[in-house]
Structure formats: structure tokens, C-alpha cells
Amino acid sequence: MSIATTLTQVPVKVHEDKCIAEKGCTVCVDVCPLDVLAIDLVKKKAFMQFDECWYCLPCETDCPTGAVEVSIPYLLR
Amino acid sequence: MNRIDMEFDLVVIGGGTGGPMAAVKAKEKNPNLKVLLIDKAHVKRSGAISMGMDGLNNAVIPGHATPEQYVKEITIANDGIVDQEAVMAYAANSFDMIQELDRWGVKFEKDETGDYAVRKVHHLGSYVLPMPEGHHMKKILYRQLKRARVEITNRVVVTRLLTGAKGEVTGVMGFDCRTADFYVIRCKAAVITTGAAGRIGLPASGYLMGTYENPTNSGDGHAMAYHAGAALANLECFQINPLIKDYNGPACAYVTGPFGGYTANAKGERFIECDYWSGQMMLEFYRELQSGNGPVFLKLDHLAEETIGEIEHILHTNERPSRGRFHEKRGNDYRKQMIEMHISEIGFCSGHSASGIWTNARGETSVPGLYAAGDCASVPHNYMLGAFVYGRICGYNAAEYCGSTAAAAIDESAVAAERARVFAPLERSEGLTPFQIEYKTRRLVNDYLQPPKITHKYEIGLRRFDEVREDAAAMVATNPHELMRAMEAYSIIDCAEMAARSSMFRAESRWGLYHYCVDHPERDDANWFCHTLLSKGGDGQMAMSKKPVEPYIVPIDEEERDAYQRLRVERKAEAA
Ligand SMILES: Cc1cc2nc3c(=O)[nH]c(=O)nc-3n(C[C@H](O)[C@H](O)[C@H](O)COP(=O)(O)OP(=O)(O)OC[C@H]3O[C@@H](n4cnc5c(N)ncnc54)[C@H](O)[C@@H]3O)c2cc1C
Numbered sequence: 001m002s003i004a005t006t007l008t009q010v011p012v013k014v015h016e017d018k019c020i021a022e023k024g025c026t027v028c029v030d031v032c033p034l035d036v037l038a039i040d041l042v043k044k045k046a047f048m049q050f051d052e053c054w055y056c057l058p059c060e061t062d063c064p065t066g067a068v069e070v071s072i073p074y075l076l077r
Numbered sequence: 078m079n080r081i082d083m084e085f086d087l088v089v090i091g092g093g094t095g096g097p098m099a100a101v102k103a104k105e106k107n108p109n110l111k112v113l114l115i116d117k118a119h120v121k122r123s124g125a126i127s128m129g130m131d132g133l134n135n136a137v138i139p140g141h142a143t144p145e146q147y148v149k150e151i152t153i154a155n156d157g158i159v160d161q162e163a164v165m166a167y168a169a170n171s172f173d174m175i176q177e178l179d180r181w182g183v184k185f186e187k188d189e190t191g192d193y194a195v196r197k198v199h200h201l202g203s204y205v206l207p208m209p210e211g212h213h214m215k216k217i218l219y220r221q222l223k224r225a226r227v228e229i230t231n232r233v234v235v236t237r238l239l240t241g242a243k244g245e246v247t248g249v250m251g252f253d254c255r256t257a258d259f260y261v262i263r264c265k266a267a268v269i270t271t272g273a274a275g276r277i278g279l280p281a282s283g284y285l286m287g288t289y290e291n292p293t294n295s296g297d298g299h300a301m302a303y304h305a306g307a308a309l310a311n312l313e314c315f316q317i318n319p320l321i322k323d324y325n326g327p328a329c330a331y332v333t334g335p336f337g338g339y340t341a342n343a344k345g346e347r348f349i350e351c352d353y354w355s356g357q358m359m360l361e362f363y364r365e366l367q368s369g370n371g372p373v374f375l376k377l378d379h380l381a382e383e384t385i386g387e388i389e390h391i392l393h394t395n396e397r398p399s400r401g402r403f404h405e406k407r408g409n410d411y412r413k414q415m416i417e418m419h420i421s422e423i424g425f426c427s428g429h430s431a432s433g434i435w436t437n438a439r440g441e442t443s444v445p446g447l448y449a450a451g452d453c454a455s456v457p458h459n460y461m462l463g464a465f466v467y468g469r470i471c472g473y474n475a476a477e478y479c480g481s482t483a484a485a486a487i488d489e490s491a492v493a494a495e496r497a498r499v500f501a502p503l504e505r506s507e508g509l510t511p512f513q514i515e516y517k518t519r520r521l522v523n524d525y526l527q528p529p530k531i532t533h534k535y536e537i538g539l540r541r542f543d544e545v546r547e548d549a550a551a552m553v554a555t556n557p558h559e560l561m562r563a564m565e566a567y568s569i570i571d572c573a574e575m576a577a578r579s580s581m582f583r584a585e586s587r588w589g590l591y592h593y594c595v596d597h598p599e600r601d602d603a604n605w606f607c608h609t610l611l612s613k614g615g616d617g618q619m620a621m622s623k624k625p626v627e628p629y630i631v632p633i634d635e636e637e638r639d640a641y642q643r644l645r646v647e648r649k650a651e652a653a
Contacts, residue, residue, distance in 0.1 A: 030119050031119055032118075033118040033293045034118070034286065035118065035232065035254055035255070035558060049558075050558060053286060054291060056128055057398055058127055058128065071402065072403050072406060073287065075287065076280070076282035076287045077406055
């Protein structure tokens with residue numbers, strides 16, 4: 001199985017300079033229907049933990065700072 | 078792995094579309110009722126409409142259509158196998174629901190006079206109401222949930238129902254997909270609104286979550302209903318959809334049709350008269366794919382720039398908005414070329430097709446106190462508005478049922494058994510991943526179950542599913558998230574077996590491609606003008622039976638009966 005820590009291009013990219021998870025924001029993690037995003041507790045930034053994306057976009061749409069960018073998963077691109 | 082005990086009158090399982098409506102309506106009926114809405118995702122953005130919806134596919138609006146016409150259309154589109162009373166219960170409440178949604182703030186397209194701008198997409202009547210600004214759907218529902226004071230629990234995967242001495246619902250069990258806390262919820266009634274079984278087949282791309290349906294909908298509701306003793310209806314009437322190839326989302330001819338777009342073959346020619354999704358339409362699509370005229374495309378390149386702009390706005394901001402970026406990467410431009418389409422993997426979904434947990438016109442399943450609505454229930458071609466209407470019907474009726482029922486004791490031995498089953502993968506330190514079990518099951522579904530259906534292939538498929546079921550006893554989960562995937566894998570195996578057994582039972586062909594049996598190529602009304610029901614037999618195995626089609630309340634003329642059989646565009650023989 002490819003997990004998101006495999007060195008690959010995962011569909012959900014978080015721009016860490018914009019992500020405000022350190023201020024307690026968890027919006028992208030909350031809205032993902034498949035629960036594939038998480039907050040890295042060391043970096044205090046959101047990241048894609050599981051490569052199980054439906055490319056549905058709530059994470060990107062609801063992010064208050066525009067830090068999340070979704071691309072179509074490679075296998076079906 | 079703490080145990081959390083809760084007590085409610087009513088638990089609504091699945092907070093996508095029909096679920097929130099059921100919960101709100103139960104509270105409206107009886108504000109004192111304790112109602113819980115529980116979802117494995119977050120109700121704010123869960124289910125098929127997580128990003129909104131671009132139109133109503135089945136609006137029955139006075140002046141455009143009557144409930145009788147609609148019941149007729151669906152009866153014909155579904156080859157006669159419908160409980161007309163249940164379809165009528167939808168149709169008769171359709172307009173009222175539209176008006177209520179309108180009051181709640183949902184924006185439907187209207188013409189200059191303020192009338193709903195209904196379009197014709199079906200073969201006979203006009204039922205499509207565009208919602209170009211339909212992306213706020215979930216927000217509007219969430220506001221209503223808060224207003225009605227419905228309690229909400231997110232990220233709990235419901236796995237099984239508890240039943241009492243008379244087979245009635247007494248509780249709901251599940252676990253938190255982040256903490257693995259185990260939930261035991263005592264209740265008098267439950268509504269299942271877990272959506273389609275969208276992860277039975279494997280998308281042609283091979284990407285597990287690249288499904289047509291929201292992949293959270295893995296058939297858990299179908300499996301829990303089955304294990305609680307409920308009957309499931311017409312599961313052999315698969316869902317197979319015509320989609321953008323690889324992207325696997327709607328192309329979407331319902332939106333583009335009224336603007337002049339259509340499904341075409343490689344020559345750019347129309348080959349079906351009507352783009353409304355039916356089994357017969359899918360069969361014509363399949364034949365075109367197999368013929369020298371394939372593949373099949375969505376054709377828009379003949380439309381004016383202004384029209385294409387409007388179509389892009391709708392399709393790329395709503396429902397499946399990532400369509401736009403898929404096209405961009407592929408170099409697809411609606412103006413310049415046709416968009417390649419393909420047929421999807423199989424699933425169960427009454428929203429588009431006709432199979433699911435059997436329910437009547439009151440939303441009742443065959444288990445007392447258990448209701449079902451939306452894509453997981455059996456009312457055919459129900460779509461989003463059907464999920465809302467039946468959500469309301471279930472909410473009202475379940476509230477009434479709760480009023481006349483006392484809470485029963487919880488069967489602790491059943492709780493212990495379920496707890497052991499659920500947590501087993503977490504306790505193993507080696508074995509197979511949930512991914513492997515799921516992938517293999519779904520790959521086998523494609524190999525052996527995808528129509529055309531062939532009995533020998535189905536027999537092999539069943540044997541292989543049994544093997545995978547045995548292998549699943551070695552599944553390992555290293556965290557609660559993987560445990561969710563492991564439990565979903567079980568639902569998927571159950572659904573795969575249900576799909577196979579139901580298909581093998583109905584020894585005829587019906588519903589076009591959905592149940593196209595090579596060994597029984599003809600429709601056989603003498604023996605099979607009936608529903609099929611699947612339920613758990615006394616031996617714990619899947620058992621099949623026939624159920625007569627309920628007497629029609631809207632008669633169908635001989636002449637109209639076969640209208641959907643005549644979808645292929647007639648071509649005059651070309652002069653030599
Ligand atoms: C891509 C797409 C486009 C569509 N386009 C249209 C359209 O244009 N017009 C139209 O009318 N209809 C359309 N439909 C159909 C319509 O969206 C569905 O029929 C309707 O939304 C189904 O509602 P539902 O409540 O049955 O399921 P959903 O809204 O999918 O809700 C199911 C819920 O159950 C939850 N769940 C699942 N399993 C569990 C579990 N084990 N425990 C707890 N919770 C669980 C899920 O998280 C989800 O929230 C479309 C569907 C799709 C997928």
C-alpha cells in the first residue's frame with residue numbers, strides 16, 4: 001500500500017507558510033470526508049497522512065488562509 | 078478503546094443528505110425526542126453532496142409534471158419492477174420539499190416570471206431543475222440541524238445494530254476512527270442513511286478512492302441491515318454510470334443536455350435519444366463502446382462560447398468541482414474537443430438505479446424500528462430530492478414509532494461479540510493490510526461480476542470471495558484509521574457476495590446492462606416480473622426469495638411500456 005509517507009506526489013499539498021494549525025486551526029482535518037489529513041504535532045502544520053483522496057475539495061475551499069491545494073491523484077490524472 | 082455508552086430515542090446513521098433531513102423532521106414532529114445524528118465523517122461536509130449539487134434530477138413541479146406522470150416514467154424506466162406506492166410517496170411530496178428547501182435558502186433556477194426553470198432530460202417528461210448556485214447545500218442543512226437541536230457525533234463508524242427479542246432495533250454500535258473508542262448506543266429506533274455502496278467494484282484507474290460515489294459510502298449500511306435481519310431488494314439491479322473516463326465523475330449530460338450538449342460516439346454522432354441514466358441507456362452506451370464507433374464522448378464543441386462559459390461555471394464550481402482541474406491537466410477544452418467517457422465500476426445505489434435495503438412507502442424496513450432513506454434504501458431513481466423526501470418520511474414515522482415504544486435492554490453478549498470482531502485487527506501484529514483485502518475483493522468483483530453476467534464466472538467469483546473472507550481473519554490495523562478501512566473491507570466483501578447471489582437468482586435479463594445475463598439474454602416476465610429479496614437465512618447464509626410487484630396505482634399502457642427499450646437513434650439504411 002502506498003501510504004502518504006511514501007515518497008510520492010500526494011494529492012493534497014499544504015503550503016506551510018500559510019497554514020495556521022499552530023494557532024489551533026483544524027478546518028481541513030475536520031471537513032475531509034475520508035479523514036486523511038492530520039496535524040503534524042512537531043511541525044504544527046496540516047499534512048496528508050493517508051493517500052485516500054476523493055479530490056472533492058472541502059479542505060481547499062474551507063481553509064481560511066488558502067494554504068491547501070488539491071490536485072487530481074496521479075493514477076487517474 | 079474505552080467503551081462509551083449513550084442513550085437516545087432515535088439514532089440516524091449517516092449525516093449526508095437524507096440523514097440530516099430525517100433528524101430535523103423527527104425533532105419537528107416531537108421536540109422532546111432525543112435524536113442523535115452519527116457519521117463516520119463530519120456532518121458539515123459529508124456524503125454525496127459534500128460540495129453541493131448542480132441540480133434536482135427528479136423534481137415533480139405542478140405545471141411541468143404531475144406525480145402520476147412521474148410514477149409512470151420511473152415504472153417504465155425501471156422495466157416495471159417498482160413499488161408504485163413508494164414512488165408515489167416520493168412524487169407527491171416532491172414539490173412541497175422543494176418549497177421548503179427554497180425557504181431554507183437553497184437557490185433553484187427560476188425564469189423571468191419566478192417559476193422554476195424545469196428542463197427535459199428524461200425520455201418522456203420534464204423533471205430536471207438546475208441549481209447553478211447549489212454549492213451551499215450542506216451549510217443550509219447544518220443550520221437546520223442546529224436550529225432543531227439535533228445532537229451530532231462525528232467520526233464514529235457505525236458497524237452493527239443491536240436487536241431485541243422480537244427482532245426489533247434496540248441499539249447501535251460503532252467505533253471512533255481516531256481514538257478507537259467503542260460506542261454502544263441504546264435507542265428505540267434507527268434510520269439508516271449511509272448512502273450508496275460505492276466501493277464494491279474497482280475503478281478502471283485502479284485508484285481505490287477514485288469512485289463515482291463518495292468513498293465513505295462503502296456499503297456499511299447495507300451490511301449492518303443484512304446482519305440485523307433486514308431484507309434487501311433487487312440487488313442485481315446494479316448501478317453502472319456513464320462518466321468522464323478516469324476522473325470517474327459525472328460528465329454531466331443532465332446539466333449540458335438542456336444547453337445542447339449530448340453523448341456522442343467517436344464520429345460525433347448521437348446514438349441514444351435520451352441521456353437519462355437507465356439500464357437500457359447504459360446497454361446502448363456499452364454496445365457503442367464495444368463497436369467500431371467507440372469510445373463514447375460528451376460533445377459540447379459545437380456550442381457557442383457563451384454557453385460553454387455557463388456550463389463551465391456550473392460544472393467546475395459545484396458537485397464535483399475538481400472536474401475543471403482534471404480537464405486542464407489533460408488539455409481538455411469543451412470548446413475544442415469532445416470529452417472521453419467510460420462506464421463505471423458496479424455499485425448499489427437506489428439514487429440512480431433501484432437496489433438497496435427494502436423499504437415501503439413509510440420508509441420502514443422489514444425490521445421493526447428500523448427505517449432507511451436515500452441511496453441505501455430501495456426506492457428507485459430517488460436522487461437527492463428522494464433522499465430528502467424519504468428522510469422526512471422516515472423522520473416523521475420513526476418519531477411516531479418512538480412515542481409508542483419502550484427502550485429495551487441491551488444484549489451484552491452481542492456487544493461483546495461485536496467488540497471482539499471490531500478490535501481483532503488492532504490486536505494482531507502481523508498479517509494482511511485492509512488495503513490488500515479491499516483491493517483484492519474489488520478486483521475480483523471487476524473480473525467476475527461486471528456485466529455482461531456469466532453464471533460460471535459468478536460461481537468462480539463466489540468461491541474467491543469465500544477465500545478472501547477467510548484471509549480477512551488475518552487483517553491487521555496499526556491505528557484506528559486503518560481499523561475503519563478494515564471494517565469497511567468487511568462491508569465490501571458482504572456487498573460483493575450479495576451482488577453475486579442476487580444476480581445468480583434472477584434467471585433472466587432486465588434493466589439493460591445492469592442485469593444483462595449472457596445465459597438468460599431475454600426478459601422473462603412470466604417468471605421474473607417480481608422483486609427479489611435477499612436476507613439472512615436460518616443457517617446464517619444469504620437466502621433469496623421472490624416478492625410480487627405490488628398492484629399498480631398508475632396504469633401503464635402497452636404502448637408506453639417499452640418506451641425505454643427504444644433509446645437507440647434509428648438510422649436509415651444508407652444508400653449504396
Ligand atoms: C457525483 C455525484 C453527482 C450527483 N449528482 C446529482 C444531481 O445532479 N442531482 C441529484 O438529484 N442527485 C445527484 N446525485 C445523487 C444524490 O447526491 C444522492 O442520491 C443523495 O445525495 C444521497 O443521499 P444519502 O443521504 O442517501 O447519502 P449521502 O449524502 O452520501 O450520505 C451518506 C452518509 O453516510 C455516512 N456514512 C456512511 N457509512 C457510515 C457508517 N458506517 N457510519 C456512519 N456514517 C456513515 C457518510 O459519511 C455520509 O455522510 C449525485 C451523486 C453523486 C455521487
